[in-house]
Amino acid sequence: MDTTSSTPPNRGTWSSKIGFVMAAAGSAVGLGNIWKFPYTAGENGGGAFVSIYLLFVIVIGFSVMLTEFAVGRKTGLSAVGAFKTTDRRWTFVGILGVLSGLLIMGFYPVVGGWAIAYIYKVSTGLLSQPDAIGDSFSGFIANPLQPLFWMGLYLFFNILVVMRGVSGGIEKAGKVLMPLLFIILIIVSIKGLMLPGAMAGLEFLFKPDFSKIDSSVVLAALGQAFFSLSLGMGCMLTYGSYLRKQENLVQTTAMVTAMDTSVALLAGIAMFPAMFAFGMEPSAGPGLVFVVVPQLFAEMGEIGLVLAILFFIGLSVAALTSSVSLLEVVVAYLIDEKGFSRITAVLTASGVMALLCILASLSIGGFGPTLFHTGAFDIFDLLTDKIFLAIGGMLVCLFAGWRLDRSELKKEITNDGKVSFPLFNVWYMLIKYIIPVAIAIVAIAGVKAGFDSNKGEIMILGLIIIGLCGIFSKKL
Numbered sequence: 001m002d003t004t005s006s007t008p009p010n011r012g013t014w015s016s017k018i019g020f021v022m023a024a025a026g027s028a029v030g031l032g033n034i035w036k037f038p039y040t041a042g043e044n045g046g047g048a049f050v051s052i053y054l055l056f057v058i059v060i061g062f063s064v065m066l067t068e069f070a071v072g073r074k075t076g077l078s079a080v081g082a083f084k085t086t087d088r089r090w091t092f093v094g095i096l097g098v099l100s101g102l103l104i105m106g107f108y109p110v111v112g113g114w115a116i117a118y119i120y121k122v123s124t125g126l127l128s129q130p131d132a133i134g135d136s137f138s139g140f141i142a143n144p145l146q147p148l149f150w151m152g153l154y155l156f157f158n159i160l161v162v163m164r165g166v167s168g169g170i171e172k173a174g175k176v177l178m179p180l181l182f183i184i185l186i187i188v189s190i191k192g193l194m195l196p197g198a199m200a201g202l203e204f205l206f207k208p209d210f211s212k213i214d215s216s217v218v219l220a221a222l223g224q225a226f227f228s229l230s231l232g233m234g235c236m237l238t239y240g241s242y243l244r245k246q247e248n249l250v251q252t253t254a255m256v257t258a259m260d261t262s263v264a265l266l267a268g269i270a271m272f273p274a275m276f277a278f279g280m281e282p283s284a285g286p287g288l289v290f291v292v293v294p295q296l297f298a299e300m301g302e303i304g305l306v307l308a309i310l311f312f313i314g315l316s317v318a319a320l321t322s323s324v325s326l327l328e329v330v331v332a333y334l335i336d337e338k339g340f341s342r343i344t345a346v347l348t349a350s351g352v353m354a355l356l357c358i359l360a361s362l363s364i365g366g367f368g369p370t371l372f373h374t375g376a377f378d379i380f381d382l383l384t385d386k387i388f389l390a391i392g393g394m395l396v397c398l399f400a401g402w403r404l405d406r407s408e409l410k411k412e413i414t415n416d417g418k419v420s421f422p423l424f425n426v427w428y429m430l431i432k433y434i435i436p437v438a439i440a441i442v443a444i445a446g447v448k449a450g451f452d453s454n455k456g457e458i459m460i461l462g463l464i465i466i467g468l469c470g471i472f473s474k475k476l
């Protein structure tokens, strides 16, 4: 079934509830959970970050996802169309979403490429020299050429899937490999927890030291919540547009949020105890999953090799089910708004993404242009994760709270009164007032703090871009 393209006539609907939950969870669960969450938690002080992250997921993430599903199902349209048909002045929110999709796809496939490369590397003897695993990773990602090959391969898989509509193969692969990845993460966690000194890792992850909280930690937690749940760029909104009228939106939102968050926490449990046991720094950065996990597998002998290969296959597929949803947001825009054919839309979008990815990949080794002393990889990450997604989420809430009709929303969420949602008023207050204000405060404080670490300029640039989207959206 074509799950995300947005041609209104004959739009498919999800044939089964579980199909929808799996597809939305497929978008949510990805590199954000297994690669980004652990190292971001490590860089932001562990427990304190994790507790704020959980609070944001439950209060803000849940509410925004419900809003996106409701707006999507109500309008039956994808990111740009949903806003445009309701009120042209809001079109820019959809455009901002498309831009976010493009920019996230400017670095996501680079890391997706690393994951595929690790299937090959693990199969060809990486684990036989455990001491060299760390150096091998840093050497690999800093190499100007090697990662480009894997990134290209990864992008090619995306193109194949999206070209035919999100269908058959990837959904089936996801259904088998996601539970498998979950099980492997559990095995890795148990192995890690059995190492001497492992408890310090759990403590780091779950015991909050609130003195470590500052506004940049809070902004990082907010960004992580949005990124991980695929919110703030119209992706879940588009998915919601395919949801059948009788489905329970609240329950679905709860399931997707719970699945996504448990994978992230499990990835943390799989990595931190082992890291502490190995005497590594929690702030080791983006290489965490590619260094710690292979080291753990290396300790397990033969079975470790098999599990490691399966782990990186699972990680690649998890990444793929997320990035196809990102690519699709851009493709749907080109088809619906610009009249492109699907093939042209996919090739155009992925062509631009490939160029961005080349810049991002090169920037890791210190090659290529920089802006405010920041390389392309970090620029794309900063703009989307720290600014666009959170502001996009804020705008979706404002749109639903101030532009849509309260009783219509209630009808949508409760399926015309058939489903009970006792917290409707709380949710409504949250999206209308509390979440927008909270996001504004966190964003402003985060941008201010960003100046201390040379990130402020890039964040200001992000805000300017949002303004420009607002001004020029009518032309787009």
Ligand code: PFF
Pocket (backbone or CB within 6 Å): 027, 028, 029, 030, 031, 032, 033, 104, 226, 227, 228, 229, 230, 231, 233, 235, 236, 322, 323, 325, 326
């Ligand atoms: N949620 C995905 C992950 O955690 O890897 C990334 C992502 C997908 C972000 C789709 C945003 C999006 F619209």
